[in-house]
Amino acid sequence: MKPAPFVHHAPRTVAEAVAVLAEVGHDGKVLAGGQSLIPILNMRLASPAHLVDINQVSGLADVVVSDTEVRVGALVRHAQLEHHAQAYAALPLLRQALVCVAHPVIRNRGTTVGSIAHADAAGEMPAMLALTDGVVEAVSASGSREIAVADFFLGALETSLAPEELAVAVRFRRFAAGTGTAFMERARRHGDYAMAGVAAAVRTTDGVVADARLSFVSVTDVPRTLDVTSVFAGLEPAAVDWSAAGDLVRDSIDPEGDIHATAEYRAMLAAELARLTLTEAAASSVAPQPVPHDTEGPAA
Numbered sequence: 001m002k003p004a005p006f007v008h009h010a011p012r013t014v015a016e017a018v019a020v021l022a023e024v025g026h027d028g029k030v031l032a033g034g035q036s037l038i039p040i041l042n043m044r045l046a047s048p049a050h051l052v053d054i055n056q057v058s059g060l061a062d063v064v065v066s067d068t069e070v071r072v073g074a075l076v077r078h079a080q081l082e083h084h085a086q087a088y089a090a091l092p093l094l095r096q097a098l099v100c101v102a103h104p105v106i107r108n109r110g111t112t113v114g115s116i117a118h119a120d121a122a123g124e125m126p127a128m129l130a131l132t133d134g135v136v137e138a139v140s141a142s143g144s145r146e147i148a149v150a151d152f153f154l155g156a157l158e159t160s161l162a163p164e165e166l167a168v169a170v171r172f173r174r175f176a177a178g179t180g181t182a183f184m185e186r187a188r189r190h191g192d193y194a195m196a197g198v199a200a201a202v203r204t205t206d207g208v209v210a211d212a213r214l215s216f217v218s219v220t221d222v223p224r225t226l227d228v229t230s231v232f233a234g235l236e237p238a239a240v241d242w243s244a245a246g247d248l249v250r251d252s253i254d255p256e257g258d259i260h261a262t263a264e265y266r267a268m269l270a271a272e273l274a275r276l277t278l279t280e281a282a283a284s285s286v287a288p289q290p291v292p293h294d295t296e297g298p299a300a
């Protein structure tokens with residue numbers, strides 16, 4: 001199928017982009033990598049009269065790593081972030097999850113910010129923003145604001161971004177020293193959206209667990225975190241039976257069944273993935289992941 005007719009806008013600056021968004025309001029849609037939006041247009045699930053294509057906008061394609069955050073601009077492709085050595089060293093969790101996003105060709109084009117703006121709870125990057133307690137930077141013709149992740153995701157494919165706002169960047173907060181992370185998911189075929197996925201972050205201090213938190217893919221309506229610290233605090237990571245998190249996980253998620261997996265199966269999978277990711281994150285909290293000698297750039 002072909003999309004309904006639309007006017008294509010190709011702004012060169014953020015100011016030009018938000019001026020068009022202000023003018024067209026609800027009739028407009030931002031086009032970033034197009035990996036989610038174009039199929040939606042082709043299937044005519046949406047038919048905006050105006051597409052504001054941000055691919056020529058300057059200043060949006062940088063990854064900036066600071067002592068506290070990894071800032072990802074709106075035109076950073078998944079692959080660019082996946083292969084960014086400094087970002088990996090600062091926040092290994094991002095690459096751990098990015099390698100599970102679709103296939104390399106989709107990661108070469110799709111943007112991390114677009115994935116978060118799309119707000120699909122089956123997407124990996126919304127769950128990463130949740131676990132890192134991240135922030136979305138939004139700009140409109142009338143100013144700019146920062147939206148904490150807790151206020152960003154409102155429902156399935158729904159965020160608190162206004163139609164006239166452009167998300168110019170997201171900032172993933174770095175974890176405290178002594179934190180290990182892990183991400184795992186299970187899909188019917190490699191590259192498919194996951195039946196369930198879990199990210200874990202475990203911090204140890206003085207040889208015992210100080211913090212343990214999870215976030216989820218495909219088993220909640222909006223990206224959500226679960227703090228399981230109270231169950232495990234003060235225990236030695238190697239001696240912990242992490243399966244004790246399973247009941248908490250089942251109580252905190254609300255998976256839906258579909259042709260790929262029943263709701264019960266997704267819940268069982270999430271509980272088991274929680275055990276596995278907590279185990280791996282705890283191990284890497286005491287023996288940090290090595291920093292690879294990698295280059296930036298798209299995947300082959």
Ligand SMILES: Cc1cc2nc3c(=O)[nH]c(=O)nc-3n(C[C@H](O)[C@H](O)[C@H](O)COP(=O)(O)OP(=O)(O)OC[C@H]3O[C@@H](n4cnc5c(N)ncnc54)[C@H](O)[C@@H]3O)c2cc1C
Nearest residue numbers: 030032033034035036037102110111114115117123124167
């Ligand atoms: C076959 C296939 C498999 C996939 N599998 C996965 C998967 O396993 N996991 C996963 O997470 N994703 C998957 N994706 C989606 C992929 O990650 C997309 O790249 C991503 O969801 C959207 O990013 P995009 O840059 O392509 O955004 P677009 O498709 O351009 O836009 C998506 C939505 O976000 C809005 N938007 C985009 N950027 C901005 C912005 N800066 N400000 C405001 N609004 C914005 C758009 O208006 C649109 O509503 C898959 C896609 C395909 C085609």
